[in-house]
Amino acid sequence: xxxxxxxxxxxxxxxxxxxxxxxxxxxxxxxxxxxxxxxxxxxxxxxxxxxxxxxxxxxxxxxxxxxxxxxxxxxxxxxxxxxxxxxxxxxxxxxxxxxxxxxxxxxxxxxxxxxxxxxxxxxxxxxxxxxxxxxxxxxxxxxxxxxxxxxxxxxxxxxxxxxxxxxxxxxxxxxxxxxxxxxxxxxxxxxxxxxxxxxxxxxxxxxxxxxxxxxxxxxxxxxxxxxxxxxxxxxxxxxxxxxxxxxxxxxxxxxxxxxxxxxxxxxxxxxxxxxxxxxxxxxxxxxxxxxxxxxxxxxxxxxxxxxxxxxxxxxxxxxxxx
Amino acid sequence: xxxxxxxxxxxxxxxxxxxxxxxxxxxxxxxxxxxxxxxxxxxxxxxxxxxxxxxxxxxxxxxxxxxxxxxxxxxxxxxxxxxxxxxxxxxxxxxxxxxxxxxxxxxxxxxxxxxxxxxxxxxxxxxxxxxxxxxxxxxxxxxxxxxxxxxxxxxxxxxxxxxxxxxxxxxxxxxxxxxxxxxxxxxxxxxxxxxxxxxxxxxxxxxxxxxxxxxxxxxxxxxxxxxxxxxxxxxxxxxxxxxxxxxxxxxxxxxxxxxxxxxxxxxxx
Numbered sequence: 001x002x003x004x005x006x007x008x009x010x011x012x013x014x015x016x017x018x019x020x021x022x023x024x025x026x027x028x029x030x031x032x033x034x035x036x037x038x039x040x041x042x043x044x045x046x047x048x049x050x051x052x053x054x055x056x057x058x059x060x061x062x063x064x065x066x067x068x069x070x071x072x073x074x075x076x077x078x079x080x081x082x083x084x085x086x087x088x089x090x091x092x093x094x095x096x097x098x099x100x101x102x103x104x105x106x107x108x109x110x111x112x113x114x115x116x117x118x119x120x121x122x123x124x125x126x127x128x129x130x131x132x133x134x135x136x137x138x139x140x141x142x143x144x145x146x147x148x149x150x151x152x153x154x155x156x157x158x159x160x161x162x163x164x165x166x167x168x169x170x171x172x173x174x175x176x177x178x179x180x181x182x183x184x185x186x187x188x189x190x191x192x193x194x195x196x197x198x199x200x201x202x203x204x205x206x207x208x209x210x211x212x213x214x215x216x217x218x219x220x221x222x223x224x225x226x227x228x229x230x231x232x233x234x235x236x237x238x239x240x241x242x243x244x245x246x247x248x249x250x251x252x253x254x255x256x257x258x259x260x261x262x263x264x265x266x267x268x269x270x271x272x273x274x275x276x277x278x279x280x281x282x283x284x285x286x287x288x289x290x291x292x293x294x295x296x297x298x299x300x301x302x303x304x305x306x307x308x309x310x311x312x313x314x315x316x317x318x319x320x321x322x
Numbered sequence: 323x324x325x326x327x328x329x330x331x332x333x334x335x336x337x338x339x340x341x342x343x344x345x346x347x348x349x350x351x352x353x354x355x356x357x358x359x360x361x362x363x364x365x366x367x368x369x370x371x372x373x374x375x376x377x378x379x380x381x382x383x384x385x386x387x388x389x390x391x392x393x394x395x396x397x398x399x400x401x402x403x404x405x406x407x408x409x410x411x412x413x414x415x416x417x418x419x420x421x422x423x424x425x426x427x428x429x430x431x432x433x434x435x436x437x438x439x440x441x442x443x444x445x446x447x448x449x450x451x452x453x454x455x456x457x458x459x460x461x462x463x464x465x466x467x468x469x470x471x472x473x474x475x476x477x478x479x480x481x482x483x484x485x486x487x488x489x490x491x492x493x494x495x496x497x498x499x500x501x502x503x504x505x506x507x508x509x510x511x512x513x514x515x516x517x518x519x520x521x522x523x524x525x526x527x528x529x530x531x532x533x534x535x536x537x538x539x540x541x542x543x544x545x546x547x548x549x550x551x552x553x554x555x556x557x558x559x560x561x562x563x564x565x566x567x568x569x570x571x572x573x574x575x576x577x578x579x580x581x582x583x584x585x586x587x588x589x590x591x
Contacts, residue, residue, distance in 0.1 A: 066423045068588045089426035105342040117334035
């Protein structure tokens with residue numbers, strides 16, 4: 001296993017001036033990133049999430065050479081990001097969701113041509129990569145339209161292509177699906193999944209849309225107040241914070257006493273609606289116990305990662321973890 | 323930077339910028355024409371001044387126009403080439419500067435080329451024309467040395483004004499809302515150098531002319547071209563100092579820019 005992104009005790013402090021009274025200002029040091037360790041192997045797809053101000057973008061900026069760390073060590077592709085910024089730039093792709101890498105007044109095609117010169121990509125390689133992106137992201141219909149006239153979804157597909165034409169080993173995506181409609185989100189996710197399936201490109205993405213993570217990333221890093229509070233799979237996150245699958249039963253007629261089921265907790269007991277959280281039993285076992293009832297409908301709700309993360313973010317106590 | 327690959331990249335960016343700007347043909351055309359206005363007005367002001375006086379700072383109209391023309395030519399060219407670096411504060415504020423930093427090229431040439439205002443070409447051409455006409459009209463006793471100086475002086479002045487633009491723009495790395503502060507030195511410097519410096523006096527003249535060096539790129543080279551003595555009393559060879567002032571200024575500008583960049587990467591904005 002080759003580590004592509006490595007950080008040890010990574011820190012970034014900012015000095016903020018706080019107003020105190022009319023003229024006096026006090027300086028205060030705030031740690032935006034407060035001792036982050038990272039070891040991301042080649043081909044991994046990692047979701048990096050956290051509330052606003054948790055330190056996600058700051059971390060990404062330190063990994064891409066935009067910001068100098070205040071402390072700790074960092075290397076990407078074996079390079080020191082700030083010191084070897086231009087060398088590293090050739091080997092990584094960066095998409096900042098709200099900032100464009102494209103030339104606003106030029107057709108999309110022209111931006112790609114310029115980027116080929118900027119990254120010094122051999123024409124044949126460039127053409128091959130562009131061809132692939134064109135078919136996977138349906139670029140053809142707007143390749144000759146100036147970027148300023150593209151829809152957000154089209155532009156984001158254009159940005160992704162722009163970040164990939166030099167064949168980066170690592171792709172950093174900061175909020176790649178922000179503001180996109182459902183169809184565009186699916187197009188972007190589908191494309192990234194396809195990219196990740198190759199196993200060559202390492203992908204690190206920040207997002208507020210947890211569906212991105214569920215669809216794309218086996219590994220999840222949750223950061224809060226500048227520290228990593230979870231590093232593992234989504235399943236591990238659920239297990240750790242006690243999220244359960246829920247079985248929702250809609251009944252034909254009211255029930256006097258809802259049945260008790262071992263290994264399942266009754267969380268809602270309305271006259272026509274029962275909701276069980278599975279705490280040990282399988283959905284099948286639960287259904288077997290409910291077999292005598294007259295169902296109108298029945299559904300199984302997968303645990304919602306949003307809930308877990310919301311609890312993480314708000315710092316609410318996480319209860320009854322198994 | 324001397325790497326041929328990088329030069330090709332910059333050249334491609336320049337062509338991209340040209341295509342971007344000519345995408346709006348009419349607006350580009352209007353910009354081309356209207357940009358001459360400001361410089362034309364500067365020159366016109368000199369004529370107005372000589373409507374009230376026959377001699378200004380020891381120079382008559384035709385001689386003073388050499389000073390004004392030299393400044394107009396050099397400032398307009400420097401403004402076109404690097405003047406838009408002052409937009410760095412916008413880039414820093416909007417975060418677009420980060421997108422510049424993740425590309426495999428140096429930040430300064432990228433910024434200059436990303437925004438190169440080609441419509442200012444007309445102003446540079448007009449300034450150069452004024453300079454050429456002034457040289458022809460001033461009755462200069464041409465020698466090979468003076469012919470060389472007539473070319474070297476504006477070139478040095480372009481470098482000097484460019485350095486001033488870079489220094490004042492670098493301030494944005496520490497102080498994001500720095501626009502007007504910078505203008506005092508860039509456009510202020512242009513206005514200062516448009517007239518014979520002997521019309522100024524006191525600490526103001528000393529500061530702008532000698533401490534900051536503005537006198538050495540326009541007024542003194544013009545005196546040397548005209549073969550006139552300095553009413554302030556500096557020797558004739560001072561007229562040849564323009565490159566010796568411009569190159570260190572460029573070096574200082576590069577140093578300050580680097581410090582600014584380092585400050586940016588350590589603070590974020």
